[in-house]
Amino acid sequence: GQNIDQPTEMTATEGAIVQINCTYQTSGFNGLFWYQQHAGEAPTFLSYNVLDGLEEKGRFSSFLSRSKGYSYLLLKELQMKDSASYLCAPSYNQGGKLIFGQGTELSVKP
């Protein structure tokens, strides 16, 4: 399998910064997706990294290290609406299915 590992839960304070880590299997790796899912709703696309480094998109940034099989999602200036599950999903060259990690449940508190 893809051996996707991400923390189950995290808690942070409104206005703070939080980093959600993800490790995955590197054999045949192509790129890495992050999705956000609010409870009972559909997952929505946040980012896709294929090259090493940090990509910034507003309050959210995503980092990738291909050689280490490691990615993180960085959320700045946290808002209450950021409380959600964040899903890490590495994609592989054999293509087709996208396998998601178990997700990190982020709770943002006032």
Added chain:
Amino acid sequence: DSGVTQTPKHLITATGQRVTLRCSPRSGDLSVYWYQQSLDQGLQFLIQYYNGEERAKGNILERFSAQQFPDLHSELNLSSLELGDSALYFCASSVAFGPWEKLFFGSGTQLSVL
């Protein structure tokens, strides 16, 4: 709105029954994916179709089957339903099937088996 349409939104049925979930992909998308999400479980990949052909299979039970029709809509059939099949079933679509393809998810069908 992702552009992916799933019907019905909710389905309540009894053990042993059979149900059909329907998905219409975004306009122009040729790939359809089905995922299952149980309480406290992650998104479990079931099956993928591309332009009418099965492309990839996950841990889909033999009691479950799917197909993609010439108009590209897809149906997921669940038979001999068990209590454990109660879950949120998502359909997603993408333009093609490469590893770079971004998936767009429908709002899901909540299945309750009583």
